[in-house]
Amino acid sequence: MSIPMPEFNDTERIDKKDHLPAYAQLARIIKRRISNGSYQPGARLPSEAAIAGNFGISAMTARQAIGLLEQEGLVDRVQGRGTFIKRLKFTASHFGLASLNAILREKEKLEVRILKTVVEDAREDLRKVLQLPKENSVILVERLILHEKHPLIFHAGYARADPESPFIETMLETDVLTGLLLEESLPSFKKAQLKLLPTSLDGREAKYLQLTEGQNVFKLEHLYFDASDLPSAFGWFLISPERMPMICRMGVWDD
Amino acid sequence: MSIPMPEFNDTERIDKKDHLPAYAQLARIIKRRISNGSYQPGARLPSEAAIAGNFGISAMTARQAIGLLEQEGLVDRVQGRGTFIKRLKFTASHFGLASLNAILREKEKLEVRILKTVVEDAREDLRKVLQLPKENSVILVERLILHEKHPLIFHAGYARADPESPFIETMLETDVLTGLLLEESLPSFKKAQLKLLPTSLDGREAKYLQLTEGQNVFKLEHLYFDASDLPSAFGWFLISPERMPMICRMGVWDD
Protein backbone atom coordinates (compact mmCIF):
# COMPACT_ATOMS: atom_id res chain seq x y z
CA MET A 1 0.00 0.00 0.00
CA SER A 2 1.44 3.31 -1.12
CA ILE A 3 1.82 6.23 1.19
CA PRO A 4 0.84 9.61 -0.27
CA MET A 5 3.76 11.94 -0.89
CA PRO A 6 3.75 14.67 1.72
CA GLU A 7 3.78 18.26 0.54
CA PHE A 8 7.26 18.57 1.91
CA ASN A 9 9.09 15.32 1.29
CA ASP A 10 11.76 14.41 3.79
CA THR A 11 14.66 14.11 1.38
CA GLU A 12 15.47 17.65 2.40
CA ARG A 13 15.77 18.25 6.09
CA ILE A 14 17.05 20.89 8.38
CA ASP A 15 20.11 19.74 10.26
CA LYS A 16 20.24 21.61 13.52
CA LYS A 17 23.82 20.56 14.05
CA ASP A 18 24.81 22.21 10.77
CA HIS A 19 26.75 25.42 11.11
CA LEU A 20 24.33 27.09 8.71
CA PRO A 21 21.40 28.40 10.74
CA ALA A 22 18.04 26.70 10.34
CA TYR A 23 16.43 29.69 8.65
CA ALA A 24 19.20 29.85 6.05
CA GLN A 25 18.91 26.13 5.38
CA LEU A 26 15.16 26.47 4.90
CA ALA A 27 15.63 29.46 2.59
CA ARG A 28 18.07 27.42 0.52
CA ILE A 29 15.60 24.55 0.26
CA ILE A 30 12.76 26.81 -0.90
CA LYS A 31 15.07 28.56 -3.37
CA ARG A 32 15.98 25.20 -4.84
CA ARG A 33 12.29 24.39 -5.24
CA ILE A 34 11.70 27.66 -7.04
CA SER A 35 14.74 27.00 -9.18
CA ASN A 36 13.79 23.47 -10.21
CA GLY A 37 10.17 24.34 -10.88
CA SER A 38 8.56 22.67 -7.86
CA TYR A 39 7.23 26.11 -7.05
CA GLN A 40 6.05 27.93 -10.17
CA PRO A 41 5.83 31.71 -10.46
CA GLY A 42 2.50 32.87 -9.14
CA ALA A 43 2.04 29.79 -6.98
CA ARG A 44 1.37 30.05 -3.28
CA LEU A 45 3.82 28.76 -0.75
CA PRO A 46 2.49 26.57 2.08
CA SER A 47 1.59 28.68 5.08
CA GLU A 48 4.29 29.61 7.52
CA ALA A 49 2.71 27.36 10.14
CA ALA A 50 2.63 24.42 7.72
CA ILE A 51 6.26 24.89 6.74
CA ALA A 52 7.31 25.17 10.36
CA GLY A 53 5.42 22.00 11.19
CA ASN A 54 6.81 20.06 8.25
CA PHE A 55 10.38 20.96 9.02
CA GLY A 56 10.07 20.69 12.78
CA ILE A 57 11.03 24.26 13.48
CA SER A 58 9.20 27.11 15.14
CA ALA A 59 6.97 29.43 13.16
CA MET A 60 9.23 32.42 13.86
CA THR A 61 12.18 30.61 12.32
CA ALA A 62 10.23 29.69 9.21
CA ARG A 63 9.10 33.28 9.03
CA GLN A 64 12.70 34.46 9.13
CA ALA A 65 13.57 32.23 6.19
CA ILE A 66 10.70 33.57 4.12
CA GLY A 67 11.76 37.07 5.08
CA LEU A 68 15.10 36.36 3.45
CA LEU A 69 13.43 35.29 0.23
CA GLU A 70 11.27 38.39 0.32
CA GLN A 71 14.37 40.59 0.67
CA GLU A 72 15.89 38.88 -2.36
CA GLY A 73 12.76 39.65 -4.34
CA LEU A 74 11.77 36.03 -4.84
CA VAL A 75 8.43 36.03 -3.04
CA ASP A 76 5.62 38.40 -2.15
CA ARG A 77 3.91 38.24 1.21
CA VAL A 78 0.26 39.30 1.38
CA GLN A 79 -1.43 39.48 4.72
CA GLY A 80 -4.46 37.23 4.92
CA ARG A 81 -3.78 35.58 1.56
CA GLY A 82 -0.38 33.94 1.66
CA THR A 83 3.13 34.06 0.24
CA PHE A 84 3.51 33.87 -3.53
CA ILE A 85 6.39 33.15 -5.87
CA LYS A 86 7.23 36.33 -7.76
CA ARG A 87 7.52 36.53 -11.51
CA LEU A 88 10.65 38.16 -12.88
CA LYS A 89 9.98 41.77 -13.69
CA PHE A 90 12.79 43.91 -14.87
CA THR A 91 11.38 47.09 -13.36
CA ALA A 92 11.98 45.51 -9.95
CA SER A 93 15.73 45.51 -10.56
CA HIS A 94 18.14 47.72 -8.67
CA PHE A 95 21.73 48.58 -9.40
CA GLY A 96 24.49 49.07 -6.86
CA LEU A 97 27.94 50.59 -6.95
CA ALA A 98 29.60 47.57 -5.40
CA SER A 99 32.25 47.29 -8.12
CA LEU A 100 33.41 50.84 -7.48
CA ASN A 101 33.40 50.19 -3.79
CA ALA A 102 35.78 47.28 -4.24
CA ILE A 103 38.23 49.48 -6.14
CA LEU A 104 37.99 52.40 -3.76
CA ARG A 105 38.58 50.19 -0.76
CA GLU A 106 42.21 49.73 -1.75
CA LYS A 107 43.30 53.09 -0.40
CA GLU A 108 47.01 52.55 -0.98
CA LYS A 109 46.42 52.27 -4.73
CA LEU A 110 44.47 55.51 -4.92
CA GLU A 111 45.68 58.99 -5.62
CA VAL A 112 43.70 62.23 -5.84
CA ARG A 113 45.03 65.01 -8.04
CA ILE A 114 43.52 68.48 -7.95
CA LEU A 115 43.04 69.88 -11.44
CA LYS A 116 41.54 73.26 -10.68
CA THR A 117 40.17 75.34 -7.82
CA VAL A 118 38.38 78.61 -8.48
CA VAL A 119 35.91 80.90 -6.76
CA GLU A 120 33.27 82.10 -9.18
CA ASP A 121 29.81 83.63 -9.32
CA ALA A 122 27.15 80.98 -9.12
CA ARG A 123 25.03 80.59 -12.21
CA GLU A 124 21.28 80.56 -11.84
CA ASP A 125 20.85 76.78 -11.95
CA LEU A 126 23.62 76.25 -9.41
CA ARG A 127 22.17 78.89 -7.09
CA LYS A 128 18.89 77.05 -7.20
CA VAL A 129 20.44 73.69 -6.38
CA LEU A 130 22.51 75.05 -3.50
CA GLN A 131 19.68 77.36 -2.36
CA LEU A 132 21.92 80.42 -2.55
CA PRO A 133 20.78 84.05 -2.49
CA LYS A 134 21.44 86.15 -5.58
CA GLU A 135 24.94 86.94 -6.77
CA ASN A 136 26.57 84.64 -4.35
CA SER A 137 29.85 82.98 -5.22
CA VAL A 138 30.79 79.35 -5.09
CA ILE A 139 33.98 77.33 -4.95
CA LEU A 140 34.63 74.88 -7.73
CA VAL A 141 37.13 72.09 -7.30
CA GLU A 142 37.97 69.67 -10.06
CA ARG A 143 39.81 66.49 -9.25
CA LEU A 144 41.05 63.37 -10.90
CA ILE A 145 41.05 60.14 -8.95
CA LEU A 146 43.68 57.66 -10.08
CA HIS A 147 43.87 53.97 -9.35
CA GLU A 148 47.28 52.38 -9.73
CA LYS A 149 48.43 55.48 -11.63
CA HIS A 150 45.54 55.18 -14.12
CA PRO A 151 42.75 57.78 -14.33
CA LEU A 152 39.57 56.37 -12.84
CA ILE A 153 37.15 59.14 -11.98
CA PHE A 154 36.81 62.80 -12.94
CA HIS A 155 35.10 64.84 -10.26
CA ALA A 156 33.74 68.36 -10.21
CA GLY A 157 32.41 69.71 -6.94
CA TYR A 158 30.79 73.01 -5.98
CA ALA A 159 30.27 74.34 -2.48
CA ARG A 160 28.90 77.55 -1.00
CA ALA A 161 31.73 80.08 -0.65
CA ASP A 162 30.73 80.67 2.92
CA PRO A 163 33.67 81.28 5.23
CA GLU A 164 31.54 80.21 8.18
CA SER A 165 31.18 76.73 6.81
CA PRO A 166 33.80 74.30 8.06
CA PHE A 167 33.31 72.42 4.84
CA ILE A 168 35.14 74.92 2.65
CA GLU A 169 38.42 74.60 4.46
CA THR A 170 38.42 70.87 4.15
CA MET A 171 37.10 70.88 0.60
CA LEU A 172 40.41 72.14 -0.69
CA GLU A 173 42.30 69.40 1.02
CA THR A 174 43.24 66.56 -1.20
CA ASP A 175 42.04 63.86 1.12
CA VAL A 176 38.51 65.12 1.60
CA LEU A 177 37.39 63.29 -1.45
CA THR A 178 38.86 60.05 -0.26
CA GLY A 179 36.99 60.76 2.94
CA LEU A 180 33.80 61.06 0.96
CA LEU A 181 34.58 58.00 -1.04
CA LEU A 182 35.76 55.90 1.82
CA GLU A 183 34.28 55.35 5.20
CA GLU A 184 36.11 57.85 7.39
CA SER A 185 34.59 61.10 6.23
CA LEU A 186 35.02 63.94 8.70
CA PRO A 187 32.08 66.12 7.73
CA SER A 188 28.88 64.58 8.98
CA PHE A 189 26.31 64.92 6.28
CA LYS A 190 22.78 64.25 7.30
CA LYS A 191 21.54 63.11 3.96
CA ALA A 192 22.43 63.07 0.31
CA GLN A 193 20.77 62.59 -3.05
CA LEU A 194 22.49 60.90 -5.94
CA LYS A 195 21.40 60.90 -9.57
CA LEU A 196 22.79 58.71 -12.29
CA LEU A 197 22.84 60.00 -15.88
CA PRO A 198 24.21 58.97 -19.25
CA THR A 199 26.55 61.50 -20.83
CA SER A 200 29.48 61.76 -23.20
CA LEU A 201 32.92 63.19 -22.57
CA ASP A 202 34.04 66.53 -23.91
CA GLY A 203 37.60 66.94 -25.13
CA ARG A 204 39.00 68.12 -21.83
CA GLU A 205 37.38 65.42 -19.74
CA ALA A 206 38.45 62.76 -22.21
CA LYS A 207 42.03 63.96 -22.03
CA TYR A 208 42.12 63.71 -18.26
CA LEU A 209 40.52 60.27 -18.23
CA GLN A 210 42.67 59.10 -21.15
CA LEU A 211 39.56 58.16 -23.09
CA THR A 212 38.27 59.38 -26.43
CA GLU A 213 36.14 62.47 -26.91
CA GLY A 214 32.47 61.65 -27.20
CA GLN A 215 32.72 58.36 -25.33
CA ASN A 216 29.62 57.47 -23.35
CA VAL A 217 30.14 57.44 -19.61
CA PHE A 218 28.11 57.59 -16.43
CA LYS A 219 27.60 60.91 -14.73
CA LEU A 220 26.90 60.46 -11.04
CA GLU A 221 25.57 63.70 -9.60
CA HIS A 222 25.66 64.20 -5.84
CA LEU A 223 24.01 66.70 -3.58
CA TYR A 224 24.94 66.59 0.10
CA PHE A 225 22.98 68.24 2.87
CA ASP A 226 24.44 69.35 6.19
CA ALA A 227 23.02 68.87 9.66
CA SER A 228 20.56 71.75 9.20
CA ASP A 229 19.18 70.31 5.96
CA LEU A 230 20.91 72.94 3.80
CA PRO A 231 22.43 71.76 0.53
CA SER A 232 26.16 72.18 1.04
CA ALA A 233 27.93 70.36 -1.77
CA PHE A 234 26.88 69.65 -5.33
CA GLY A 235 28.92 68.00 -8.04
CA TRP A 236 29.39 64.99 -10.21
CA PHE A 237 31.63 62.08 -10.98
CA LEU A 238 32.41 60.91 -14.50
CA ILE A 239 33.15 57.19 -14.73
CA SER A 240 33.33 54.85 -17.66
CA PRO A 241 30.96 51.86 -17.59
CA GLU A 242 33.96 49.55 -17.86
CA ARG A 243 35.22 50.82 -14.51
CA MET A 244 31.78 50.81 -12.95
CA PRO A 245 29.65 48.02 -14.41
CA MET A 246 26.03 48.39 -13.34
CA ILE A 247 24.77 44.83 -13.25
CA CYS A 248 21.71 43.37 -11.58
CA ARG A 249 20.85 39.72 -11.25
CA MET A 250 17.29 38.59 -10.72
CA GLY A 251 15.78 35.24 -9.84
CA VAL A 252 17.61 32.25 -8.43
CA TRP A 253 21.29 32.12 -9.32
CA ASP A 254 22.40 29.54 -6.73
CA ASP A 255 25.86 30.92 -6.10
CA MET B 1 18.66 67.53 43.94
CA SER B 2 19.11 66.89 40.24
CA ILE B 3 18.37 63.55 38.74
CA PRO B 4 20.87 62.34 36.11
CA MET B 5 19.50 62.31 32.58
CA PRO B 6 18.82 58.73 31.55
CA GLU B 7 20.35 57.50 28.31
CA PHE B 8 16.86 57.30 26.83
CA ASN B 9 14.81 60.17 28.20
CA ASP B 10 11.12 59.56 28.48
CA THR B 11 9.95 62.39 26.28
CA GLU B 12 9.72 59.78 23.54
CA ARG B 13 7.75 56.68 24.35
CA ILE B 14 6.27 53.77 22.56
CA ASP B 15 2.50 53.86 22.62
CA LYS B 16 1.24 50.31 22.41
CA LYS B 17 -2.23 51.55 21.58
CA ASP B 18 -0.90 53.38 18.54
CA HIS B 19 -1.76 51.81 15.21
CA LEU B 20 1.91 51.98 14.22
CA PRO B 21 3.61 48.84 15.50
CA ALA B 22 6.08 49.17 18.36
CA TYR B 23 9.10 48.29 16.24
CA ALA B 24 8.21 50.98 13.68
CA GLN B 25 7.75 53.55 16.44
CA LEU B 26 11.14 52.67 17.87
CA ALA B 27 12.78 52.85 14.43
CA ARG B 28 11.26 56.30 13.96
CA ILE B 29 12.61 57.45 17.31
CA ILE B 30 16.13 56.23 16.58
CA LYS B 31 16.03 57.77 13.10
CA ARG B 32 15.10 61.10 14.64
CA ARG B 33 18.07 60.82 16.98
CA ILE B 34 20.39 60.15 14.08
CA SER B 35 18.83 63.02 12.20
CA ASN B 36 19.14 65.59 14.99
CA GLY B 37 22.65 64.56 15.91
CA SER B 38 21.95 62.76 19.18
CA TYR B 39 23.59 59.78 17.55
CA GLN B 40 26.64 60.79 15.54
CA PRO B 41 28.02 58.78 12.64
CA GLY B 42 30.39 56.15 13.97
CA ALA B 43 28.81 56.14 17.41
CA ARG B 44 27.53 52.97 18.99
CA LEU B 45 23.87 52.49 19.72
CA PRO B 46 22.91 51.22 23.17
CA SER B 47 22.70 47.45 23.21
CA GLU B 48 19.51 45.79 22.06
CA ALA B 49 18.82 44.64 25.61
CA ALA B 50 19.31 48.17 26.95
CA ILE B 51 16.99 49.66 24.34
CA ALA B 52 14.36 47.03 25.02
CA GLY B 53 14.59 47.68 28.75
CA ASN B 54 14.41 51.45 28.37
CA PHE B 55 11.34 51.35 26.16
CA GLY B 56 9.61 48.53 28.00
CA ILE B 57 9.49 46.20 25.03
CA SER B 58 10.92 42.78 24.42
CA ALA B 59 14.40 42.33 23.01
CA MET B 60 13.05 40.70 19.85
CA THR B 61 10.92 43.75 19.12
CA ALA B 62 13.85 46.12 19.63
CA ARG B 63 15.87 43.86 17.38
CA GLN B 64 13.22 44.11 14.67
CA ALA B 65 13.40 47.91 14.80
CA ILE B 66 17.16 47.91 14.44
CA GLY B 67 16.80 45.44 11.56
CA LEU B 68 14.71 48.05 9.77
CA LEU B 69 17.42 50.67 10.18
CA GLU B 70 19.99 48.20 8.94
CA GLN B 71 17.92 47.54 5.81
CA GLU B 72 17.76 51.27 5.16
CA GLY B 73 21.53 51.46 5.39
CA LEU B 74 21.55 53.67 8.48
CA VAL B 75 23.35 51.35 10.88
CA ASP B 76 25.85 48.51 10.85
CA ARG B 77 25.49 45.53 13.17
CA VAL B 78 28.64 43.77 14.29
CA GLN B 79 28.34 40.64 16.34
CA GLY B 80 30.08 40.91 19.66
CA ARG B 81 30.77 44.63 19.29
CA GLY B 82 27.51 46.44 18.83
CA THR B 83 25.42 48.47 16.40
CA PHE B 84 26.98 51.57 14.88
CA ILE B 85 25.63 54.59 13.04
CA LYS B 86 26.82 54.45 9.44
CA ARG B 87 28.55 57.28 7.65
CA LEU B 88 27.15 58.30 4.30
CA LYS B 89 29.13 56.66 1.56
CA PHE B 90 28.03 57.15 -1.99
CA THR B 91 29.31 53.76 -3.11
CA ALA B 92 26.64 52.22 -0.87
CA SER B 93 23.90 53.73 -3.03
CA HIS B 94 21.60 51.70 -5.19
CA PHE B 95 19.30 52.76 -7.98
CA GLY B 96 15.92 51.31 -8.77
CA LEU B 97 13.58 51.49 -11.74
CA ALA B 98 10.60 52.51 -9.67
CA SER B 99 9.76 55.48 -11.88
CA LEU B 100 9.48 53.27 -14.94
CA ASN B 101 7.41 50.81 -12.98
CA ALA B 102 4.91 53.51 -12.15
CA ILE B 103 4.50 54.38 -15.84
CA LEU B 104 4.28 50.79 -17.01
CA ARG B 105 1.66 49.95 -14.45
CA GLU B 106 -0.90 51.99 -16.35
CA LYS B 107 -1.53 49.31 -18.92
CA GLU B 108 -4.39 51.08 -20.64
CA LYS B 109 -2.10 53.96 -21.61
CA LEU B 110 0.51 51.67 -23.16
CA GLU B 111 0.86 50.54 -26.73
CA VAL B 112 3.48 48.27 -28.28
CA ARG B 113 4.32 48.74 -31.96
CA ILE B 114 6.48 46.24 -33.81
CA LEU B 115 9.05 47.98 -36.00
CA LYS B 116 10.83 45.02 -37.52
CA THR B 117 11.09 41.25 -37.27
CA VAL B 118 13.80 39.34 -39.11
CA VAL B 119 15.58 36.02 -38.95
CA GLU B 120 19.30 36.44 -39.45
CA ASP B 121 22.61 34.68 -38.90
CA ALA B 122 23.93 35.30 -35.45
CA ARG B 123 27.09 37.31 -35.28
CA GLU B 124 29.94 36.01 -33.19
CA ASP B 125 29.29 38.16 -30.12
CA LEU B 126 25.62 37.29 -30.15
CA ARG B 127 26.34 33.57 -30.50
CA LYS B 128 28.53 33.83 -27.46
CA VAL B 129 25.91 35.56 -25.37
CA LEU B 130 23.14 33.15 -26.36
CA GLN B 131 25.51 30.14 -26.22
CA LEU B 132 24.65 29.14 -29.78
CA PRO B 133 26.58 26.66 -31.94
CA LYS B 134 28.22 28.00 -35.11
CA GLU B 135 26.20 29.42 -37.98
CA ASN B 136 22.98 29.39 -36.07
CA SER B 137 20.30 31.92 -36.83
CA VAL B 138 18.45 34.20 -34.49
CA ILE B 139 15.23 36.14 -34.52
CA LEU B 140 15.40 39.88 -34.06
CA VAL B 141 12.37 41.86 -33.04
CA GLU B 142 12.41 45.61 -32.69
CA ARG B 143 9.60 47.33 -30.88
CA LEU B 144 8.55 50.76 -29.78
CA ILE B 145 6.64 51.14 -26.53
CA LEU B 146 4.39 54.16 -26.41
CA HIS B 147 2.81 55.79 -23.40
CA GLU B 148 -0.20 57.96 -24.08
CA LYS B 149 0.71 57.96 -27.77
CA HIS B 150 4.23 59.23 -27.05
CA PRO B 151 7.34 57.10 -27.71
CA LEU B 152 8.77 55.88 -24.42
CA ILE B 153 11.08 52.94 -24.96
CA PHE B 154 12.88 51.48 -27.95
CA HIS B 155 13.47 47.76 -27.60
CA ALA B 156 15.56 45.30 -29.60
CA GLY B 157 15.35 41.62 -28.67
CA TYR B 158 17.11 38.56 -29.99
CA ALA B 159 16.11 34.95 -29.37
CA ARG B 160 17.37 31.58 -30.57
CA ALA B 161 15.64 30.63 -33.81
CA ASP B 162 14.80 27.26 -32.32
CA PRO B 163 11.38 25.93 -33.36
CA GLU B 164 11.36 23.71 -30.28
CA SER B 165 11.38 26.67 -27.99
CA PRO B 166 7.93 27.83 -26.96
CA PHE B 167 9.39 31.29 -26.57
CA ILE B 168 9.73 31.99 -30.27
CA GLU B 169 6.06 31.70 -30.99
CA THR B 170 5.17 34.11 -28.28
CA MET B 171 8.03 36.45 -29.00
CA LEU B 172 6.38 37.66 -32.16
CA GLU B 173 3.19 38.45 -30.39
CA THR B 174 2.74 42.07 -29.60
CA ASP B 175 1.77 41.56 -26.02
CA VAL B 176 4.75 39.48 -24.99
CA LEU B 177 6.68 42.56 -24.19
CA THR B 178 3.94 43.92 -22.02
CA GLY B 179 4.05 40.52 -20.34
CA LEU B 180 7.73 40.99 -19.69
CA LEU B 181 7.21 44.52 -18.54
CA LEU B 182 4.22 43.86 -16.42
CA GLU B 183 3.54 41.17 -13.91
CA GLU B 184 1.67 38.57 -15.94
CA SER B 185 4.43 37.14 -18.08
CA LEU B 186 3.60 33.74 -19.54
CA PRO B 187 7.09 32.38 -20.04
CA SER B 188 8.62 31.40 -16.73
CA PHE B 189 12.19 32.55 -16.74
CA LYS B 190 14.35 31.16 -14.03
CA LYS B 191 16.74 34.03 -13.82
CA ALA B 192 17.88 37.12 -15.66
CA GLN B 193 20.78 39.52 -15.73
CA LEU B 194 20.40 43.20 -16.45
CA LYS B 195 23.12 45.68 -17.30
CA LEU B 196 22.78 49.42 -17.41
CA LEU B 197 24.93 51.42 -19.82
CA PRO B 198 25.25 54.99 -21.06
CA THR B 199 24.86 55.39 -24.82
CA SER B 200 23.78 57.88 -27.44
CA LEU B 201 21.06 57.54 -30.05
CA ASP B 202 21.76 56.94 -33.71
CA GLY B 203 19.62 58.62 -36.33
CA ARG B 204 17.11 55.83 -36.64
CA GLU B 205 16.61 55.32 -32.92
CA ALA B 206 16.27 59.06 -32.40
CA LYS B 207 13.58 59.22 -35.09
CA TYR B 208 11.53 56.50 -33.46
CA LEU B 209 11.85 58.01 -30.00
CA GLN B 210 11.26 61.53 -31.35
CA LEU B 211 14.51 62.71 -29.79
CA THR B 212 17.61 64.20 -31.38
CA GLU B 213 20.45 62.18 -32.83
CA GLY B 214 23.36 61.83 -30.44
CA GLN B 215 21.28 62.39 -27.33
CA ASN B 216 22.54 60.51 -24.28
CA VAL B 217 20.18 57.81 -23.06
CA PHE B 218 20.25 54.73 -20.88
CA LYS B 219 20.73 51.36 -22.51
CA LEU B 220 19.30 48.59 -20.37
CA GLU B 221 20.56 45.24 -21.59
CA HIS B 222 18.69 42.10 -20.56
CA LEU B 223 19.60 38.44 -20.74
CA TYR B 224 16.93 35.95 -19.71
CA PHE B 225 17.59 32.31 -18.89
CA ASP B 226 15.03 29.55 -19.22
CA ALA B 227 14.28 26.74 -16.77
CA SER B 228 17.34 24.76 -17.88
CA ASP B 229 19.70 27.69 -17.33
CA LEU B 230 20.13 28.33 -21.06
CA PRO B 231 20.21 31.94 -22.22
CA SER B 232 17.04 32.36 -24.24
CA ALA B 233 16.53 36.05 -24.86
CA PHE B 234 18.99 38.90 -25.17
CA GLY B 235 18.24 42.49 -26.01
CA TRP B 236 18.12 46.04 -24.77
CA PHE B 237 15.87 48.92 -24.01
CA LEU B 238 16.71 52.52 -24.87
CA ILE B 239 15.17 55.05 -22.50
CA SER B 240 15.87 58.71 -21.95
CA PRO B 241 16.90 59.71 -18.41
CA GLU B 242 13.96 62.12 -18.31
CA ARG B 243 11.59 59.16 -18.60
CA MET B 244 13.59 57.00 -16.22
CA PRO B 245 15.28 59.14 -13.58
CA MET B 246 17.77 57.10 -11.58
CA ILE B 247 17.76 58.73 -8.19
CA CYS B 248 18.97 57.45 -4.85
CA ARG B 249 18.49 59.06 -1.48
CA MET B 250 20.79 58.26 1.41
CA GLY B 251 20.62 59.06 5.08
CA VAL B 252 17.57 60.26 7.01
CA TRP B 253 15.00 62.07 4.88
CA ASP B 254 12.07 61.86 7.29
CA ASP B 255 9.32 61.56 4.72
Add this chain to the structure above:
DNA sequence: AAGTGGTCTAGACCACCTA
Protein backbone atom coordinates in the same frame (compact mmCIF):
# COMPACT_ATOMS: atom_id res chain seq x y z
C1' DA C 1 34.15 36.95 32.57
C1' DA C 2 31.12 40.09 30.75
C1' DG C 3 28.83 42.18 27.05
C1' DT C 4 27.25 42.17 22.39
C1' DG C 5 24.53 40.60 18.45
C1' DG C 6 22.51 35.99 16.25
C1' DT C 7 19.45 32.19 16.53
C1' DC C 8 15.52 29.76 18.30
C1' DT C 9 11.39 28.34 20.91
C1' DA C 10 6.40 27.94 22.15
C1' DG C 11 3.31 30.19 22.84
C1' DA C 12 -0.17 34.60 22.32
C1' DC C 13 -3.09 37.92 20.05
C1' DC C 14 -4.15 40.88 16.08
C1' DA C 15 -5.31 42.39 11.12
C1' DC C 16 -6.67 40.90 6.97
C1' DC C 17 -8.76 37.99 3.38
C1' DT C 18 -11.71 34.31 1.62
C1' DA C 19 -15.42 31.37 1.82
Add this chain to the structure above:
DNA sequence: AGGTGGTCTAGACCACTTT
Protein backbone atom coordinates in the same frame (compact mmCIF):
# COMPACT_ATOMS: atom_id res chain seq x y z
C1' DA D 1 -15.43 31.02 10.75
C1' DG D 2 -11.15 29.60 9.53
C1' DG D 3 -6.79 30.46 7.49
C1' DT D 4 -3.12 33.60 6.53
C1' DG D 5 0.59 36.76 7.51
C1' DG D 6 2.05 40.56 11.25
C1' DT D 7 3.31 41.65 15.83
C1' DC D 8 4.94 40.59 20.39
C1' DT D 9 6.58 38.24 24.62
C1' DA D 10 9.90 36.15 27.96
C1' DG D 11 12.68 33.42 28.09
C1' DA D 12 17.00 30.28 26.29
C1' DC D 13 21.47 29.29 24.33
C1' DC D 14 25.21 30.33 21.02
C1' DA D 15 29.11 32.96 18.55
C1' DC D 16 31.92 36.61 18.76
C1' DT D 17 34.56 40.56 20.83
C1' DT D 18 36.50 43.05 24.48
C1' DT D 19 38.28 43.52 29.08
